[in-house]
Amino acid sequence: MLRLALIGKDVSLSSSPEIHTFILNRFGVACTYDKISVPPEAFHERAKELLCRYDAFNVTIPFKREIVPYLNGLEGDASVFGAVNTVLSGSGLGYNTDGYGFLLMLENAGLKVKGKSALVLGAGGSGRSCIKKLTDAGAEVFATARTAERLKTVYEEIGGFTPLETVELRPFDLIVNCTGIGMHDTVGQAPSVRFREGLVPVGRQLLSLCSWAVDLIYVPAQSEFLKIAAQLGKRTVNGEAMLFYQAYMADCIILERTPNAAQARAFWEEYKEGKA
Ligand code: NAP
Numbered sequence: 392m393l394r395l396a397l398i399g400k401d402v403s404l405s406s407s408p409e410i411h412t413f414i415l416n417r418f419g420v421a422c423t424y425d426k427i428s429v430p431p432e433a434f435h436e437r438a439k440e441l442l443c444r445y446d447a448f449n450v451t452i453p454f455k456r457e458i459v460p461y462l463n464g465l466e467g468d469a470s471v472f473g474a475v476n477t478v479l480s481g482s483g484l485g486y487n488t489d490g491y492g493f494l495l496m497l498e499n500a501g502l503k504v505k506g507k508s509a510l511v512l513g514a515g516g517s518g519r520s521c522i523k524k525l526t527d528a529g530a531e532v533f534a535t536a537r538t539a540e541r542l543k544t545v546y547e548e549i550g551g552f553t554p555l556e557t558v559e560l561r562p563f564d565l566i567v568n569c570t571g572i573g574m575h576d577t578v579g580q581a582p583s584v585r586f587r588e589g590l591v592p593v594g595r596q597l598l599s600l601c602s603w604a605v606d607l608i609y610v611p612a613q614s615e616f617l618k619i620a621a622q623l624g625k626r627t628v629n630g631e632a633m634l635f636y637q638a639y640m641a642d643c644i645i646l647e648r649t650p651n652a653a654q655a656r657a658f659w660e661e662y663k664e665g666k667a
Contacts, residue, residue: 393422393645398441398458399451402426404610407449410638413662418646429454442480447645449638450476455516458485471523471549474516477641486644489517490524492637493607499636499656500628502565502603505529510558510601512582512593513569514542517607519549521569526551533563535584537570557587560596565603566620568593573606573614581615599623606630635659 393415397407408424415422425445429437434454438461441448450458455474459465462475463483468490469475475485497504507530511522514536522545525532532552536542539556546554570582581592593616598604604620609631617627636655643650 393420393447394445395422395645396425396427396441396445396448397451398427398429398437398448398454400431400453401428402451403428405451406634407638410635410662411449411642413665414639414642414658415646417658417661418642418648420646431457442478442483445480447477447479447641449641450478452516455487468520468523472516472520474520476637477644479645486641487520488637488640488644489633490520491640491650492633492635493517493521494524494528495636495652495655496628496630496633497565497605498652499632499659500626502605502626502628504565507531507564508562509533510535510555510563510566511552511569512536512567512584513571514538514545515569515571517571518569519545521567521607522552523549525567530564533558537583537585537590557585558597560586560600562600564601565605566593566598566601568604568606568608568614568616571608573616574608574610578611579615581619593619595619595623598625601625603628607633609634632659635662 411424458475462485465485469485469487472487477486509525509530509532511534522534533555534552535555535558542554568582572582583590584593598620603626605628606614606617607630609629621627639655640650
């Protein structure tokens with residue numbers, strides 16, 4: 392029986408236990424999966440305990456970077472992003488599967504990103520991974536952030552994209568909301584973007600210029616950002632499938648299995664059907 396957990400500031404509403412249990416069951420593996428909400432000041436104490444108590448664990452906001460000093464090393468995307476969402480306690484190694492989940496979500500939605508132009512909103516943890524994954528997959532990436540300094544740091548660290556201090560109204564194949572605005576206490580709000588005139592919430596003007604609107608959030612299923620895009624007849628994708636696919640990849644790492652995109656998609660379809 393695998394002992395697993397998720398640690399974050401408030402993971403009380405997380406569906407990770409259901410998702411991981413579902414995926415691991417499909418692989419014929421039984422598990423327990425605990426949700427551990429920890430205030431930032433108590434993280435130090437709990438991080439060490441997690442490494443002893445669980446075979447592996449997942450890490451979410453705001454501890455994806457904070458966990459790094461407790462680990463023996465970082466693998467793959469985690470070493471590029473300096474942020475971890477999956478830890479194997481035995482080896483003490485950290486992994487980041489968000490980027491895998493993001494690209495597979497787009498691909499399975501029918502969006503091939505190679506050669507496409509993408510505007511990424513937000514330069515936090517997920518903004519950084521989306522920018523990197525999109526550039527690596529051959530998209531022409533533009534990114535903008537509320538705080539210019541943060542965007543500059545991401546540019547210096549990963550490069551390969553065009554940082555926009557202010558956004559010009561021009562067509563983009565896809566616009567990706569990586570700000571988290573639209574969920575929790577910001578339901579009904581759209582992320583702000585800096586135009587030459589100042590910082591304003593994304594609206595019809597910008598979204599009318601894209602073909603796809605992608606939001607990493609999934610509660611509510613249709614954020615304000617996606618609602619505006621859908622009203623304009625745009626293709627929309629929320630982050631629910633990404634959450635599932637990053638969990639699938641994390642479980643493949645835990646079980647030392649080779650991930651398979653078709654299998655991940657079949658599992659997702661079955662999971663979704665079971666929830667409907
Ligand atoms: P983060 O590191 O806190 O970054 C958030 C970014 O959004 C920052 O650049 C922040 O700018 C910007 N921002 C905040 N409020 C804004 C506003 N009103 N207008 C414009 N920009 C604003 O968070 P994260 O880790 O990247 O996560 C972002 C969201 O993605 C979260 O909601 C998370 O749940 C979601 N996510 C989903 C998945 C999935 O599997 N579906 C995976 C990862 C993340 P400042 O620097 O100026 O504060």
